[in-house]
Amino acid sequence: MSTVSLNGLSHAYENTVSPSVHPFNLFIDDGEFLVLYGPSGSGKSTILRMLHGLEAPKTGSILIDGLDVTHAAVNDRDVTLALESYALYPHMSVRDNLGFALRIDGLPAEEIAARVESVAEKIGLSAILDAVPGDLSPLQRQTIALARAIVRQPKVLIMDEPIVNLVPEHQADTVRLIKDLQQDFGLTTLYATANLADAKVLADRIAFLDHGRLIGVEEPEVAEALV
Ligand code: ADP
Ligand code: ADP
Numbered sequence: 001m002s003t004v005s006l007n008g009l010s011h012a013y014e015n016t017v018s019p020s021v022h023p024f025n026l027f028i029d030d031g032e033f034l035v036l037y038g039p040s041g042s043g044k045s046t047i048l049r050m051l052h053g054l055e056a057p058k059t060g061s062i063l064i065d066g067l068d069v070t071h072a073a074v075n076d077r078d079v080t081l082a083l084e085s086y087a088l089y090p091h092m093s094v095r096d097n098l099g100f101a102l103r104i105d106g107l108p109a110e111e112i113a114a115r116v117e118s119v120a121e122k123i124g125l126s127a128i129l130d131a132v133p134g135d136l137s138p139l140q141r142q143t144i145a146l147a148r149a150i151v152r153q154p155k156v157l158i159m160d161e162p163i164v165n166l167v168p169e170h171q172a173d174t175v176r177l178i179k180d181l182q183q184d185f186g187l188t189t190l191y192a193t194a195n196l197a198d199a200k201v202l203a204d205r206i207a208f209l210d211h212g213r214l215i216g217v218e219e220p221e222v223a224e225a226l227v
Contacts, residue, residue, distance in 0.1 A: 002065055002078075002155035002188040004028040004051070009060035011046050020046045023059055024214035026207060031186045033179070035199040038209030044192035047209075048158050051190065052079050064155055080154035084162055085141035088133045094120075094144055095129040098151050105152070119151045122184065138166070142174050143181075150185050157182070157189045163198070175201055199223070 004027070011021040021043040028034045036044040049055040051062060053074040061070045069077040088097050095116055102112045120126045123143060133141050149157055159178070163171045179202050182189050193199055199206045200220040208216045208223075218224075 001030050003030050003063075004156055004188060004190070005061075005063040005066075006047075006051075007061045007063070009047070009050065009062065010058045011043075011050060011055060012058045019058065019212055021050075021212045022214075026214065026217070028188055028190065031188055033182055033189045033191065033202055033204045035203035035206045036190060036192045036209060037194070037196060037199040037203075037206050039194050041211075042209040043212040044194075044209060045160055046212075048081075048160050048190060048192055051156065052081055052158060053077055078155040080149045080152050080157055082146055082149035082157060082159045082162060084165060085133070085138065085145040086165075088141060088145060088148075090133055093130050093132055094125060094136075097133070097144060098129075098148050101148065101152055115151050115153075119147050123147050123150075123181065138170050139173050139177065142166075142170070143177060146178065146181050150181060150187070155188065157187045159189070159191045161192055161194070171198075178202065196223070
């Protein structure tokens with residue numbers, strides 16, 4: 001059960017004239033896939049960075065499962081950013097890549113092994129746990145990059161334009177993969193994109209951003225380009 005409540009949240013970078021994000025309210029339900037959609041500079045990354053704990057809000061609060069994490073440290077809020085596949089460690093096996101963050105988190109070795117095996121089995125990676133990323137296809141590497149976030153069992157998963165650096169023929173596959181895994185694991189997810197077609201495929205709801213303002217929240221079936 002993980003909900004996210006953003007209340008009167010706003011942000012301004014130092015030494016800038018206008019706010020990067022104007023005050024807004026948004027509630028993301030347990031297991032919901034919420035897409036932040038808008039052009040470059042509309043405030044998507046800044047909102048995700050506030051949720052992650054990398055930027056402090058100017059006003060407002062962030063509640064995760066009703067708990068106020070507005071000023072909590074990055075490691076104390078159970079929000080995980082899924083990184084792109086080039087962030088995998090090339091010389092480490094898939095198994096060690098998946099377990100890496102859990103070792104940093106200080107989990108016991110048996111629990112790390114159990115979690116890695118369980119996620120790998122669910123995703124269909126069991127047969128390649130001992131391979132290194134270089135031996136695998138781009139889509140397998142994407143899968144591992146996502147699995148590495150999922151294995152941490154975060155309350156909230158965030159992704160910031162995760163497919164923009166992929167060649168076009170891998171983008172659609174990766175979008176489907178992201179949607180499938182998010183549904184399988186029931187993760188509450190926030191995903192930033194400037195691509196409305198991707199937003200419609202992925203989202204339960206789309207939050208439209210324009211010049212730092214939340215200008216509407218729509219279900220994908222009825223979403224028209226507001227920006
Ligand atoms: P994105 O659209 O993915 O946020 P940008 O190209 O807008 O990427 O920004 C790339 C980097 O430059 C980010 O780290 C962002 O914080 C920084 N940046 C963007 N706009 C400014 C600005 N006006 N002043 C300083 N840094 C900026
Ligand atoms: P998006 O992710 O939608 O591209 P951002 O959150 O990166 O939007 O940017 C929102 C606004 O904040 C933009 O006007 C951008 O130029 C500005 N901005 C982003 N990063 C910085 C930064 N490090 N310093 C100053 N301004 C920034």
